[in-house]
Amino acid sequence: xxxxxxxxxxxxxxxxxxxxxxxxxxxxxxxxxxxxxxxxxxxxxxxxxxxxxxxxxxxxxxxxxxxxxxxxxxxxxxxxxxxxxxxxxxxxxxxxxxxxxxxxxxxxxxxxxxxxxxxxxxxxxxxxxxxxxxxxxxxxxxxxxxxxxxxxxxxx
Ligand code: INI
Numbered sequence: 001x002x003x004x005x006x007x008x009x010x011x012x013x014x015x016x017x018x019x020x021x022x023x024x025x026x027x028x029x030x031x032x033x034x035x036x037x038x039x040x041x042x043x044x045x046x047x048x049x050x051x052x053x054x055x056x057x058x059x060x061x062x063x064x065x066x067x068x069x070x071x072x073x074x075x076x077x078x079x080x081x082x083x084x085x086x087x088x089x090x091x092x093x094x095x096x097x098x099x100x101x102x103x104x105x106x107x108x109x110x111x112x113x114x115x116x117x118x119x120x121x122x123x124x125x126x127x128x129x130x131x132x133x134x135x136x137x138x139x140x141x142x143x144x145x146x147x148x149x150x151x152x153x154x155x156x
Contacts (some may be wrong), residue, residue, distance in 0.1 A: 005145030005153045011043025014074025014124040015050060016144060017067040021080035026030040027122070030116060030130040031079040031137030038141035057082045057116055058093050061100025068108035075144035076104070079137050081125045094118050111147035115140025 020032050022075065040046055048077060050073075054063050064076045078101055078136040084090045097116060105112035115136050119125045127133040 005150045007149040009042050009145050012074060012145060014098050014148065015048045015072055016075050016077060017061050017073045018049065018051045018077045018079060019054060019063045020051065020068060021054050021057050021060060024081040024083060027117065027125045027129045028079055030135065034075055034130060034135035034137030035079060035141040038138040042145055054066040057097045060097055061104050064101055064112045065104035065108065068110035068112055073110060074148045075111040076116055077113045077140050077144050079140065082116065082118050083122055083125055084120045111144055111151065113140045113143045
């Protein structure tokens, strides 16, 4: 059997860009804090964490792509919340956002992590932003660490 590549969570030597939406800030702010907490807990210097704000989830892919293609970041973490109850064009926003984030990742060959909550209600969103169902921002940062590590192993 050949190589097995499994991500590790060693202190990252690269910079990270968090791209967060301003929409639903009550939910998104704790996601940002969760992501930062995860990265710092894994040994990242806080000075290596940059943060860019988009107006809403629909604009996350462009900022993510610009960040990823800049060559400055080992990973990009997209954070936001699209809530069906408050969004008549929910399906359009979610599907274009998700495919845009995937496209940013594949085009740039930089991990672009989708830490965007897509829920039916504000209550469900809050549950995933640091209350009873964990913190999706923290989880997204874990995914960023893992993906960068696996990619570095494959490429080295
Ligand atoms: N953007 C969000 O991030 N979450 C939402 O729930 C939301 N709602 O409810 O509409 C939302 N809309 C704004 C959208 O992402 C764009 O910013 C806007 O359409 C301008 O392009």
